[in-house]
Amino acid sequence: MVEPAKFISVIGAGSATEEQLDRARQVGRLLAEAGFGVVTGGLGGVMAAACQGCCEAGGLTVGILPVTDRRAANPWCQVVIPTGLGQARNVLVVYAGLGAIAVAGGAGTLSEIGHALKTGRPVVGLGSWEIEGMAQAATPEEAVVKIQELVKG
Amino acid sequence: MVEPAKFISVIGAGSATEEQLDRARQVGRLLAEAGFGVVTGGLGGVMAAACQGCCEAGGLTVGILPVTDRRAANPWCQVVIPTGLGQARNVLVVYAGLGAIAVAGGAGTLSEIGHALKTGRPVVGLGSWEIEGMAQAATPEEAVVKIQELVKG
Amino acid sequence: MVEPAKFISVIGAGSATEEQLDRARQVGRLLAEAGFGVVTGGLGGVMAAACQGCCEAGGLTVGILPVTDRRAANPWCQVVIPTGLGQARNVLVVYAGLGAIAVAGGAGTLSEIGHALKTGRPVVGLGSWEIEGMAQAATPEEAVVKIQELVKG
């Protein structure tokens, strides 16, 4: 028997500013250092940056793609799950994590926040949506500390 | 050749107050009178009320269920699509409509609003979430007038 | 309350010979005359022909598309359900029917036969796969008689 890896979903914008990317990379790194893998939607922007940060700190990364072509994955996904499900894959990104950290993000991220809250998963926002039921953090460090506390609960 | 039916998605709370149900019924009726069918997630609360209003005014109703058992559908669905997809069926409820009216609703409805905005579909809120990009209405009449204008655009 | 429509799934090749198309049209027509609607994957070939036959005989037709663009539907779908789910929509085509008739068809049809048998839905083949657990018919008439008996059972 093996202990399955514990993942936090990192959700957010496919195209992001340098500052947002930097924060996503730090979130990924801190999650890896805290013993978590990172699961994302597998594409660019915040998704790629979080995977990179996690990978570089020795964590496991999973990308759950909306398309069928695995080559669409960003180069920091160790496990690529091509789904061909389009937007419906957002649900899977949320389900694969014990909780989620949202870094920036638009309407797709909003749908993921909705799916997470619907299933009782904690969500921490970092410069992202402010929705009732989410926690908010001002820094990557605070986001990772908060999500750890919340998934323990 | 046939002209495919035009649907508006009515999204909202599975359990709702009498006032919310009454508004959803009116939304369904007004949509039918305006020539639209109603598509919902096929369960109770706002979903059932909107289907009822639409049916009673001669409109076509579709319920896209999260489960595989068609008997879970509310008794006002003329077309029942059991999916077994769980929450991922929210995406399909949105896609089946030209636009959406949200009546009340919690986190599941929020996910649907996110999916709608992501694909450029107009969403009118009626006592529901207030999210940037949505239109807002104070009455069922206003909601139906607004969604008609927006889907024409 | 309304009685929900009863559907039979017609599954089969997206590109087909004239004889196969003719048989699919007859299957659609006979199902409509027997009081059933037809649900298909919404595209061309056998799917379009079955919808046409059903429509022309006054039956209700549903097309469950693999793509998000409703304009991909064949011109004989009264209800179009765009899913964006790719091949995963095959499951939904099967679930929406009480049973299935397979007219010709390749690997996609085989997946649908597998999904139908897995959920205990009867499948009648008409010049299609011969898989243990399916019934076989030599003519459209025989196929429609058999599926009616099997879904009653």
Next chain:
Amino acid sequence: MVEPAKFISVIGAGSATEEQLDRARQVGRLLAEAGFGVVTGGLGGVMAAACQGCCEAGGLTVGILPVTDRRAANPWCQVVIPTGLGQARNVLVVYAGLGAIAVAGGAGTLSEIGHALKTGRPVVGLGSWEIEGMAQAATPEEAVVKIQELVKG
């Protein structure tokens, strides 16, 4: 940048004989020794045995569950992807692999074979269905040799 793991899907019966389980374990072990990870539907029977064999030989295992509860996974899945998609998750099990080995299996496995052939993925049968387009093997060794050749092609 990282090299994403290469997976072979092992599909087959959720309940199986000792001999079938033994063969699935060997398939898993041989795939790991050949440098592949194993992706399965994450439940018991052939799925669990293939994961066990792979894990014990140092390979990476992924279980793509039909349900939302990650605790439904067999104890040999290192990465658990709960989907809540029901049978539609079969498509994802196939997509996650470069090719598939089918060990025994019923209608669900048949649907997976259909999805694999539809997308041009090679499938090797080991005491499973015999469908045109599949390769057949008499032993776990032969199955793993064949799938390696076929995914190279």
